[in-house]
Amino acid sequence: MFFYRFFIRHIRKYFRHLKPSLKWMVFAVLLGIVIGLAGSAFYFCMDLAAGLRSAHPWLIFLLPLGGLAIVGFYHLLKAYKDEGTDLVISAVHSDSEVPARMAPLIFVSTVITHLFGGSSGREGAALQLGGSIGNCVGRLFRFEEKERKILIMCGMSAAFSAVFGTPLAAAVFAMEVISVGIMYYSAFLPCVISSLIARQIAAALGAYGEQYPVTGIPDLALLPALKIALLALFCALLSMAFCVMLHGFGDLFRKLFRNPYIRALAGGAIVLVLTLLAGNQNYNGLGTEMIHCAFAGQAPPWAFLLKMLFTAVTLAAGFKGGEIVPSFFAGAAFGCLFGNLAGLSPSLCAAVGMGAVFCGVTNCPITSLLICFELFGFQGMPYYLIAIALSYVLSGYYGLYQSQKIVYSKYKNEYINRKTR
Numbered sequence: 001m002f003f004y005r006f007f008i009r010h011i012r013k014y015f016r017h018l019k020p021s022l023k024w025m026v027f028a029v030l031l032g033i034v035i036g037l038a039g040s041a042f043y044f045c046m047d048l049a050a051g052l053r054s055a056h057p058w059l060i061f062l063l064p065l066g067g068l069a070i071v072g073f074y075h076l077l078k079a080y081k082d083e084g085t086d087l088v089i090s091a092v093h094s095d096s097e098v099p100a101r102m103a104p105l106i107f108v109s110t111v112i113t114h115l116f117g118g119s120s121g122r123e124g125a126a127l128q129l130g131g132s133i134g135n136c137v138g139r140l141f142r143f144e145e146k147e148r149k150i151l152i153m154c155g156m157s158a159a160f161s162a163v164f165g166t167p168l169a170a171a172v173f174a175m176e177v178i179s180v181g182i183m184y185y186s187a188f189l190p191c192v193i194s195s196l197i198a199r200q201i202a203a204a205l206g207a208y209g210e211q212y213p214v215t216g217i218p219d220l221a222l223l224p225a226l227k228i229a230l231l232a233l234f235c236a237l238l239s240m241a242f243c244v245m246l247h248g249f250g251d252l253f254r255k256l257f258r259n260p261y262i263r264a265l266a267g268g269a270i271v272l273v274l275t276l277l278a279g280n281q282n283y284n285g286l287g288t289e290m291i292h293c294a295f296a297g298q299a300p301p302w303a304f305l306l307k308m309l310f311t312a313v314t315l316a317a318g319f320k321g322g323e324i325v326p327s328f329f330a331g332a333a334f335g336c337l338f339g340n341l342a343g344l345s346p347s348l349c350a351a352v353g354m355g356a357v358f359c360g361v362t363n364c365p366i367t368s369l370l371i372c373f374e375l376f377g378f379q380g381m382p383y384y385l386i387a388i389a390l391s392y393v394l395s396g397y398y399g400l401y402q403s404q405k406i407v408y409s410k411y412k413n414e415y416i417n418r419k420t421r
Helices: 001-055 057-076 085-093 102-115 123-140 146-164 167-177 185-204 223-258 260-278 290-294 303-316 326-340 347-362 365-376 381-394
Strands: 406-409 415-419
Touching: 001 057, 001 102, 001 123, 001 146, 001 185, 057 102, 057 167, 057 260, 085 102, 085 123, 085 146, 085 185, 123 146, 123 326, 146 167, 146 185, 146 381, 185 415, 223 326, 223 347, 223 381, 260 303, 290 303, 290 326, 303 326, 303 415, 326 347, 347 365, 347 381, 365 381
Parallel strands: none
Antiparallel strands: 406 415
16 A cells, blocks of 8 residues: 555656646647748748849849838837847846747848848847747747746747757757856757757758868867867957947947938948948858858958958848857858968868857857757867867857846856846
């Protein structure tokens, strides 16, 4: 009788814990399907916009008008103060709300930005899209506030996975980016499920992620490891500079052009002039072609600086998108330059640069390592590990997202709870 009661009591406890897990699995599947479809639609619209601009380069001259359309669209839906991805992040660790209108706003405005030649990414837009849909599902099914935060992270993972094609990194990124030093493991199961389902749906519809071949990887030895460590140091400094440029240009444009319509016109005109001075459109849009050139060792030495400048002006003017792909561009282009100068494989240094700069701007070392594995394979693992660890520590408390919290110090076991710079 004693063993029977003991068994029954533990079975009941087991099913009490199993019930919420089953609930999260159901809603993770739902979000994976919905956001997988939405993310695929976003992916194809972005491809269509890039294809149209490539076929009709004169569209760049309409960039200032595209900026006016974006500002007007936001005002039409009464989104006068747009905080972007920062709003999604703050909604997880505070009482902020992610409005439903964020999904259509960021979808349409990012496509407009890329159609007319603004320089930005798409993953930041995907995070906003997924977070908004996740929050809407939580409100629709009357989830409590704490549970809605898990759905927001779940949506972020699904959208990142669908658009970028890295389900492993996407599942972890949503949990890691919110608060540096703390992982929200309660969201792990739903984030994994939604990420995998969204990726499978996107792949089935033909939305494939990028792949970058890495060649010339040397065996782990002291000299190449020291060179990679030096590259990581430079990438940490580069990530800090990129964050300062993005935030600094944003503050400067808001000070110089208080009217958002004038700001969009001026910023669009500046990007247009920069494009004409560059003589090509390699730094407009995503810039994935130039990333491939970097892996082939053929990126211009100044490419990383130009991409940072183009992106800072674009986003400061009020155009939409993300900062992650531009950080990949800057890291790959600088890595290519370093590899050619240091006598290392340019493709290996481009891969290391991408991972290290991404880590520096997001403060997400685990996600950065997983992205390297998914995009470049496992062969260069020791070098990715060295570079990401160093970049994480040496990049200080700078970050793309000003609502991101550094909960624990990067340098010692100390609770600091401060926001990034």
